[in-house]
Amino acid sequence: MDSFTGELKVYENTYQTLPLPGKKFNPEAVNKIIQSTLHARLQKTKYSAKESPQLIQSLCSELQKAIQALDYDRYKIIVQVTVGEMLGQGCFFGSRGLWDTQTDSFATYTFQNGSLYCVATAFAFFTP
């Protein structure tokens, strides 16, 4: 039977129950990121049933990376992107969250051009 002879690191609790000042999720900053990303990627895009799934998957990962780059510690981030064809149909998006209003929030932006519309939302949960 092997025995461990090296140094064992034990991390103490940080007892952090709120985000550090300056590290709280900022919906406005994330809104701007979503806005600029959608405009850059979709300005000249036409709706295509074949290409849309790949397009939104890559949009999702791009937005996720951009939000990670803002370095919000201890936040769990959920990004949801929806793309639909503009054919005059009625559509309604709604969402509710059960969370801690002090620390958690969301950011959203809707983009549309002649042939498609895109709604991107980012939700952030703080994990103490």
Add this chain to the structure above:
Amino acid sequence: MEDLQSSEEAAFVVEDVTNIIKEAIEVTLQQAAYHHSKVGQWTSNVVEQCLRRLTALNKPFKYIVTCIIMQKNGAGLHTASSCYWDNASDGSCSYRWENKTMYCITSVFGCMI
């Protein structure tokens, strides 16, 4: 020291949540036909009913419920999501429902506290 909650009880159970979503949609939309003035109310009802029942499960989770109601017109719709969380404890599920005049897609994301 005894564990007050086993890891199974506190996990995100996709089946239970899918049933909750299904029942909330069926109760609200039943045999309704798409009407632009009622969509807002329907979406709120579906989402709030889901949240109420999710809370009643009494699990240490934070939830997001999103609902999309779209009129049937031949138009296409695609949804995707990307989640940065702990795979062992957190989860999501989605349910698609339709009738003759509309589609309803509801998603629930749950993150353990």
